[in-house]
Amino acid sequence: MAQSMVTMFRQGHKYLNTWPMKKQLYAYFPECKVIAATRLAIRSMPPLAVVSCAMLLNTFGFDYLPQAIAIGAFFLSLPLQGLLWLGQRADQSLPPSLKNWYFEIHAKLQQEGCQVQARKTEPKYQELAGVLKSAFEQLDQVLTRSFFD
Incomplete structure (x- = not known):
């Protein structure tokens, strides 16, 4: 079933909040590891994107603005990749x-x-x-x- 990206992100977020994070499930399902990584990425990647862009622009100047945007977009895409995987998995x-x-x-x-x-x-x-x-x-x-x- 083809879904829009926004629907998959919402479904991934719902799945992230529904899945029980219990030690018994870690051996059987990859969801536990993906959810832990996604939660960490949601908390840490936005500040890391801002700091890395600021440091790049501060060090090399605005001539490196395209590279700074690319690095920031990469860091911001990591939590979205986790939510996308979870949304796709929830629908299987x-x-x-x-x-x-x-x-x-x-x-x-x-x-x-x-x-x-x-x-x-x-x-x-x-x-x-x-x-x-x-x-x-x-x-x-x-x-x-x-x-x-």
Whole structure:
């Protein structure tokens, strides 16, 4: 499904805020590392872009303005690349093994009487993130540990 860039950035930001950052998930999903890197880039790249541009212009003068703009644009694009990857990932359908795991976790949440969204027949990574977040927030550690052993 073709989406606009703005939609993918929004979806990536939503996915970034939905995905649970738990140590149990680091070994199974690249999302944890991408989210950590994206959050770091969101905080650190804008000031780094300003400082690097200012230092370049201060050192070499305004003759190097095109290079300073290119360096600043590069630093500012790094968090956007992370959000774009997350937005694209959130919209992907789950592979069969993860789909079964999604159904299992969803059924366990319903069995325990937890608040959970309606089960999707063709879940995507965004729905998996929501179910995992609900599981970590609403189930105790003994039950969530059983999903990763």
